[in-house]
Amino acid sequence: MPTWLSLPEGVSTYSPDVDHLFYVILAITGVAFVLTEVLLFAFAFLYRQRQGVKATYSHGNSKVEVIWTVVPAVLLVFIAVVSQSVWVRIKGSIPKTDEEVMITASQFNWEIRYRGADGVFDTPDDVITSNDMHLPVGVPVRIHLRSKDVIHSFFLPQFRLKQDAVPGVTIDVWLQATRTGQFEIACAELCGFGHGTMRGQLTVHETQEYSTWLKDAQAAAAAQAGSAAPAEQPPA
Amino acid sequence: MTAAGGPKIEATSPDNSRFATLVFLMAGTMLFAGLVGAYLVLRFGGTGFPAPGMPALPVALAGVSTVFIALSSLALRRAVRAMRTLDAAGLRRGLALAAVLGLAFLVCQAIQWNRLVHLGLSFTGTTYGSVFYVITGAHAVHAISGVVWLLVIAVRQREHWVPETRRRAIESCALYWHFVGLIWGALYVLLYLV
Amino acid sequence: MSEHKPSFIRKYIFSQDHKVIGIQFLFLSLFFMIIGGLLAMMVRWQLGFPDQAMPLGTLFPENLMPEGHMDPAFYNAVFTMHASIMIFLVIIPILTGAFGNFLIPLMIGARDMAYPKLNMLSFWVGAAGGSIMAASLFVANGPAATGWTAYPPLSAVPEYTGVTLGQTLWIVSVIFIGSASIMGAVNYITTIVNQRAPGMKFFRMPLSVWALFITAVLQLMATPVLASALGMLLFDRTLGTHFFAPAGGGQVLLWQHLFWFYSHPAVYIMILPAMGFVSDIMSTFSRKPIFGYKAMVFSIMGIAGLGFIVWGHHMFQSGMNPALGSAFMASTMVIAVPSAIKTFNWLGTLWRGSIRFNTPMLHALAFVSSFIIGGLSGIFMASTPVDIFIHDTYFIVAHLHYVLFGGSLFGVFAAITYWFPKMFGRMMNDSLGRVHAVLTFIFFNLTFFPMHILGMGGHMRRIYDPTQYDFLKPLQPINVFISINAFLLGATQLLFIANFVWSLAAGKRAERNPWHANSLEWVAPSPPPHGNFETIPTVYRGAYEFSVPGLADDFLPQDRPGDEIPHPTRPSVLTPARAS
Ligand code: HEA
Ligand code: HEA
Ligand code: CUA
Ligand SMILES: [Cu+2]
Numbered sequence A: 001m002p003t004w005l006s007l008p009e010g011v012s013t014y015s016p017d018v019d020h021l022f023y024v025i026l027a028i029t030g031v032a033f034v035l036t037e038v039l040l041f042a043f044a045f046l047y048r049q050r051q052g053v054k055a056t057y058s059h060g061n062s063k064v065e066v067i068w069t070v071v072p073a074v075l076l077v078f079i080a081v082v083s084q085s086v087w088v089r090i091k092g093s094i095p096k097t098d099e100e101v102m103i104t105a106s107q108f109n110w111e112i113r114y115r116g117a118d119g120v121f122d123t124p125d126d127v128i129t130s131n132d133m134h135l136p137v138g139v140p141v142r143i144h145l146r147s148k149d150v151i152h153s154f155f156l157p158q159f160r161l162k163q164d165a166v167p168g169v170t171i172d173v174w175l176q177a178t179r180t181g182q183f184e185i186a187c188a189e190l191c192g193f194g195h196g197t198m199r200g201q202l203t204v205h206e207t208q209e210y211s212t213w214l215k216d217a218q219a220a221a222a223a224q225a226g227s228a229a230p231a232e233q234p235p236a
Numbered sequence B: 001m002t003a004a005g006g007p008k009i010e011a012t013s014p015d016n017s018r019f020a021t022l023v024f025l026m027a028g029t030m031l032f033a034g035l036v037g038a039y040l041v042l043r044f045g046g047t048g049f050p051a052p053g054m055p056a057l058p059v060a061l062a063g064v065s066t067v068f069i070a071l072s073s074l075a076l077r078r079a080v081r082a083m084r085t086l087d088a089a090g091l092r093r094g095l096a097l098a099a100v101l102g103l104a105f106l107v108c109q110a111i112q113w114n115r116l117v118h119l120g121l122s123f124t125g126t127t128y129g130s131v132f133y134v135i136t137g138a139h140a141v142h143a144i145s146g147v148v149w150l151l152v153i154a155v156r157q158r159e160h161w162v163p164e165t166r167r168r169a170i171e172s173c174a175l176y177w178h179f180v181g182l183i184w185g186a187l188y189v190l191l192y193l194v
Numbered sequence C: 001m002s003e004h005k006p007s008f009i010r011k012y013i014f015s016q017d018h019k020v021i022g023i024q025f026l027f028l029s030l031f032f033m034i035i036g037g038l039l040a041m042m043v044r045w046q047l048g049f050p051d052q053a054m055p056l057g058t059l060f061p062e063n064l065m066p067e068g069h070m071d072p073a074f075y076n077a078v079f080t081m082h083a084s085i086m087i088f089l090v091i092i093p094i095l096t097g098a099f100g101n102f103l104i105p106l107m108i109g110a111r112d113m114a115y116p117k118l119n120m121l122s123f124w125v126g127a128a129g130g131s132i133m134a135a136s137l138f139v140a141n142g143p144a145a146t147g148w149t150a151y152p153p154l155s156a157v158p159e160y161t162g163v164t165l166g167q168t169l170w171i172v173s174v175i176f177i178g179s180a181s182i183m184g185a186v187n188y189i190t191t192i193v194n195q196r197a198p199g200m201k202f203f204r205m206p207l208s209v210w211a212l213f214i215t216a217v218l219q220l221m222a223t224p225v226l227a228s229a230l231g232m233l234l235f236d237r238t239l240g241t242h243f244f245a246p247a248g249g250g251q252v253l254l255w256q257h258l259f260w261f262y263s264h265p266a267v268y269i270m271i272l273p274a275m276g277f278v279s280d281i282m283s284t285f286s287r288k289p290i291f292g293y294k295a296m297v298f299s300i301m302g303i304a305g306l307g308f309i310v311w312g313h314h315m316f317q318s319g320m321n322p323a324l325g326s327a328f329m330a331s332t333m334v335i336a337v338p339s340a341i342k343t344f345n346w347l348g349t350l351w352r353g354s355i356r357f358n359t360p361m362l363h364a365l366a367f368v369s370s371f372i373i374g375g376l377s378g379i380f381m382a383s384t385p386v387d388i389f390i391h392d393t394y395f396i397v398a399h400l401h402y403v404l405f406g407g408s409l410f411g412v413f414a415a416i417t418y419w420f421p422k423m424f425g426r427m428m429n430d431s432l433g434r435v436h437a438v439l440t441f442i443f444f445n446l447t448f449f450p451m452h453i454l455g456m457g458g459h460m461r462r463i464y465d466p467t468q469y470d471f472l473k474p475l476q477p478i479n480v481f482i483s484i485n486a487f488l489l490g491a492t493q494l495l496f497i498a499n500f501v502w503s504l505a506a507g508k509r510a511e512r513n514p515w516h517a518n519s520l521e522w523v524a525p526s527p528p529p530h531g532n533f534e535t536i537p538t539v540y541r542g543a544y545e546f547s548v549p550g551l552a553d554d555f556l557p558q559d560r561p562g563d564e565i566p567h568p569t570r571p572s573v574l575t576p577a578r579a580s
Helices: A015-046 A062-092 A207-227 B007-011 B017-045 B059-084 B088-118 B127-156 B164-193 C008-013 C018-048 C072-108 C116-136 C165-194 C207-238 C252-269 C272-286 C293-309 C322-350 C359-382 C384-390 C394-424 C430-456 C470-506
Strands: A100-106 A109-114 A127-130 A132-136 A141-147 A152-156 A161-165 A171-175 A181-187 A200-205
Touching (some): A015 A062, A015 C322, A015 C359, A062 C322, A062 C384, A100 A152, A109 A132, A161 A171, A200 A207, B017 C165, B017 C252, B127 B164, C018 C116, C018 C470, C072 C165, C072 C207, C072 C252, C072 C272, C165 C207, C252 C272, C272 C293, C272 C394, C293 C322, C322 C359, C394 C470, C430 C470
Parallel strands (some): A132 A200
Antiparallel strands (some): A152 A161
């Protein structure tokens, strides 16, 4: 099957679950689709007006009504149940981890914060980058999402991760990368004229590589904080 | 309109006005449902009401409003009963009394807003204030139109009998006015007591 | 009916005749459909050829289209107005305004609506709303640019978009249009409940009337809630309140809850009437009773009822409590069942029919075919985890066009071509109509089906230049393909416009009952005079007695006295005693 006919490569631990669910639904709806469309066109063809053939006089049949009420109902309940288990796995509880990132969306960029040596966010020694996110592979990462102005939506297509960033609240999401590489961060919620270009970079490193990157960044930030004025504070 | 074109059409019920009014009032109910929904979200989703530093709502004064509008509804009920028993004088008295009590309700509301504003509860300052004024304001608008309607009918009603069209107008107006009263009752409980 | 001839103004402009008002709604909406469609063409140009100047683009002011290249802010305005116009000024007014008005009294055997004046008022309030929306296209700083969903804070604070008056006018316009629908709804409900002709029992009403009836209830219950939200948004914008502004203690998600509490029922407002029309049309052209009439009625009610408890499925990724998400997923799955019932009953209606493929029937078949696809794609989004990925992607755009264009608009085309003879006393050109129907169906699918693939690729909606993203670059050829077909789709509509206009002027005269249908509107002359019927008909049966065994004709109008013909299945219905 051509690549654009399948979902893009998934690189988070839960992306296989989401994709699998997608294909399950695709299979069920696919059957429903073929069945109904084939019947539709077949009937249209078979029962076209023909000389001397009169339409059958029938107001319906309660037996078939029951069948085509119950069967879809069962299938739909099945879909709901399967979906629920995946939903709980993703949204139910965030795995314990001490890798944490604070992302603050604003028109029109992603401010990415890492804690400094003090181990708390929103302090002068925070590591702050703009649209440039770095994560280690293979460990769960907790992401605190917030927004300064309007609603944005933090979207990592290959990670099957999307979450609106809502002003006034901090929403936590998580991911665990399954391979290193460069990925794009997109904004998925209309947030103004810059919405279409509110783009960021995510680099997933080997754990070692990542910690050295963080160390250097923290050192730089600390030095910077020591000398210059404290980093600007986000909204309360 | 509907009665035209031979007797057959009579087979459908001729009196639409009370039914249509009820239907219309369902829409009114949903309007307040929306506002009350917003109120609940803002109240229980946020810091809670009254907002810090803001005055509490005058339960007693609003209670007086409530009494007025309740009495007004009663007066109107007696007016309608009078109409049904063909007591024209009673009808006029009832209508006038209902209208006056309605006015009294509105005056009370005005006094209340005025007091709150002086206590520093502005429309824009806090969502506590905003949602309060929006809800009571929306209700007041309904009340004003109700009072005007009552007055118009009361003034028009001079004869010792009631023309069919006005009979329907009165029936509808009564439904509408009871609705305004009921909504206020619910709002009083929700905004002031709970 | 009084015999004096009313003046032109009273007859055609400020008319209280439900038929004239319906036709006024129709013309107004078709006009807006062209505007909405042209806006769509602009959207497609920008998405297909982001780095090329748009043809005629230089006709636009420099600030909107520098050298004919669409400015990002202007792009937002374009698709916002496209959607707002198509939903608030095309589909809803045509389905409920035009056909609700024209059909209800005729189909239930009444002389007019219960409240002709209110009816006229409803049109003029709606027209005012439309004019305000149209005017907002030309005000300084452009029209609304926050999507048809107008999420605050973006829509609440002018600084965030740079749009000032435009957004405010949008709010006011929607309030007007909403009030118009409420007035209409009150009228429709009262009329259907109180004005039915003798013998027109509820369960003898055509499904079109049932659908319009339930739709009116939806409008009545849902629109006021939107009005309350719009009011608060207006205050936030103009008076400085903070209902939706967290800084001032407001709740951002409050808008989304109130908006979708209206707008989900609204999407069923936009499909139920079409479902009703299609049911009647399919039965007529299959010369066969509708399959499972009662099941159809109850599933309309089911869809409407459940429609009020699924709104959260638009908010799965909004930060709403995930547990709530699960609840809304459950209710959303359930609401698919009544739609399934309807789909299968349509198939059952075709089964062993004697199908004529006139233009209305082709559109009806296109409706069913597209609605199935649009409905099934809804199931993907209803599944919360899948929605994480496809939310706010072109998968949603594909879904909504399959249900709104493939559903609602094909329903509208079917209805227009079916009732045109009754409305204007002339037939539309059937051959041209069939060409339009087939081409529209083809280009419609070529335009919107590939959007599913874009969505699967993660292609976000509401972005003005897909090539900005590396992961979307490979998909750009699909965008080009879509755009080309969109232009062809748009151009195809010129056939419809031509056929419509030409038939109005020169179509061949229509007799009373050109399609040999059973419902009461075909008893009246074409076009029906003021007052509709010479004498109010008496109804003896439902509207679907086609191909009754032992009858010469293959149809049996609702008003033909029944006692003379034998009736195997339901004799009781036919005795006049039970009838009136
Ligand atoms: C006419 C309008 C219309 C209709 C009828 C529907 C019908 C449905 N819609 Fe749709 N929807 C919209 C208009 C409509 N929608 C619009 C405009 C949006 C976008 C709003 C925006 O953000 O701009 C939207 C968005 C939307 C979302 C939000 C997506 C997102 O933003 O992330 C969801 C999620 O659940 C959804 C679900 C559904 C479902 C389950 C149905 C169901 O009613 C469909 C039921 C029908 C079927 C299922 C097909 C027939 C049945 C069978 C063939 C039987 C066999 C089937 C099975 C066994 C599965 N819709
Ligand atoms: C009933 C509703 C309806 C209808 C009929 C349409 C019709 C069309 N829509 Fe619409 N659309 C919406 C409702 C509708 N849309 C909604 C609700 C949204 C969401 C907006 C949002 O995100 O807020 C949307 C968004 C939307 C987008 C996504 C924009 C984005 O997210 O960035 C796109 C992109 O391709 C699109 C394209 C089209 C096209 C090509 C048509 C075509 O079918 C149009 C075809 C033209 C006609 C039917 C009219 C006839 C036109 C003419 C006669 C003109 C002459 C022709 C030429 C000059 C070629 N629409
Ligand atoms: Cu930020 Cu869209
Ligand atoms: Cu919905």
